Amino acid sequence: MMASDIHHRTEDFRKIYRSALSDLKEVMGTSHDVLLFAASGTGAMDATVSNLFSKGDKVIVCCAGKFGERWVDIAKAYGLDATVLSAPYGEVITPAQVEAALAQEPATKGVFVQASETSTGAAHDVEAMGRAIARTGAIFVVDAITGLGTMPLDIDGWGLDVLIGGSQKAFMIPPGLAFMSISPKAWKFSETATLPHFYFNLKKEKKSGDAGESSWTPATSLILALAEALRYVKQLGMPNLIENAQLLARGTRAAVQALGLELFSPGSPGSSVTAVKAPAGMDSGVIVKEFRNRFGAIIANGQGSMKGQIFRIAHLGYFDFADLFAVIAGLEIILHANGHPVKFGTGVAAVEEIYSSVAVKPKTVSV
Numbered sequence: 001m002m003a004s005d006i007h008h009r010t011e012d013f014r015k016i017y018r019s020a021l022s023d024l025k026e027v028m029g030t031s032h033d034v035l036l037f038a039a040s041g042t043g044a045m046d047a048t049v050s051n052l053f054s055k056g057d058k059v060i061v062c063c064a065g066k067f068g069e070r071w072v073d074i075a076k077a078y079g080l081d082a083t084v085l086s087a088p089y090g091e092v093i094t095p096a097q098v099e100a101a102l103a104q105e106p107a108t109k110g111v112f113v114q115a116s117e118t119s120t121g122a123a124h125d126v127e128a129m130g131r132a133i134a135r136t137g138a139i140f141v142v143d144a145i146t147g148l149g150t151m152p153l154d155i156d157g158w159g160l161d162v163l164i165g166g167s168q169k170a171f172m173i174p175p176g177l178a179f180m181s182i183s184p185k186a187w188k189f190s191e192t193a194t195l196p197h198f199y200f201n202l203k204k205e206k207k208s209g210d211a212g213e214s215s216w217t218p219a220t221s222l223i224l225a226l227a228e229a230l231r232y233v234k235q236l237g238m239p240n241l242i243e244n245a246q247l248l249a250r251g252t253r254a255a256v257q258a259l260g261l262e263l264f265s266p267g268s269p270g271s272s273v274t275a276v277k278a279p280a281g282m283d284s285g286v287i288v289k290e291f292r293n294r295f296g297a298i299i300a301n302g303q304g305s306m307k308g309q310i311f312r313i314a315h316l317g318y319f320d321f322a323d324l325f326a327v328i329a330g331l332e333i334i335l336h337a338n339g340h341p342v343k344f345g346t347g348v349a350a351v352e353e354i355y356s357s358v359a360v361k362p363k364t365v366s367v
């Protein structure tokens, strides 16, 4: 990132930009076009609506948390005619609900969902949803900002027409880049869509990308970082990055349950983040604060009305079992210090059981 005084309209930078785009496409595992924007993840969500839809278009929004609410807000801001399928926090929208809503409104142009609803820790069954939506005229728009790198996502095979990612989640670099894949079916929508847009122009961005450039000045430092992060992901292998997150999530679920805590999304827990209910009578903010003050470790509180009720432990990107042993040991100490009965080692033992049972191979480290 320190090398970012590189000029962006040069062959040196074009080489890096092209490699970032093609590596992104490779790790996303898609044949669809991939576009990159200087924006946080929401920028690509906004771009999808403003480029592929028209005012009054009928759409279905799956809303199961704070990020689902963001889709609702964006759809509203652009005047789409949205049918909102809502699930209580901690639960999910089922593929059957989506199918029923599609059957009820055959003119539906799009379905919006979060692959992983980061605010509750729940994951949607985007495979089954995608297969159902593929049989209709609607496009399937998936916010996979924390889904990418934490769950398998067969973009081409499952009919995920637009799939959105962001730099600061499993790609392990700072916030500021949004990216998306876009299917031929979704590109067709751009031909007839009439909503106004300027900065986020998918067609223009595709043309620029093909020439190794971005339409506007790119976030050069972040693109240098992304190119490097993608090299790491390719070396590790995307399936291994995903399996790592899934194992850490499994270990975390086992540990917190062994400690007598309850999962917030027990029905469909995802692997990007595990949301856990604080013990009765304990504010989850206390746990978050003590992690920071005692151990210099950052976990997340709940968002919105979930604040104070739950805490969230992330598994995306550069975490491993050594981190998890430490996090769970810290959690035991914090719970104990705040009056929740803990037999020390119970949670850590649960993580050790998972680690040992899946026979994680020793890492070879050259010293």
Ligand SMILES: *Cc1c(COP(=O)(O)O)cnc(C)c1O
Residues within 6 Å of the ligand: 040, 041, 042, 043, 067, 114, 116, 117, 118, 143, 145, 146, 166, 175
């Ligand atoms: C982090 C995140 C976003 C992106 O939000 P930004 O603040 O725009 O980066 C969107 N959706 C989900 C599910 C997320 O986890």
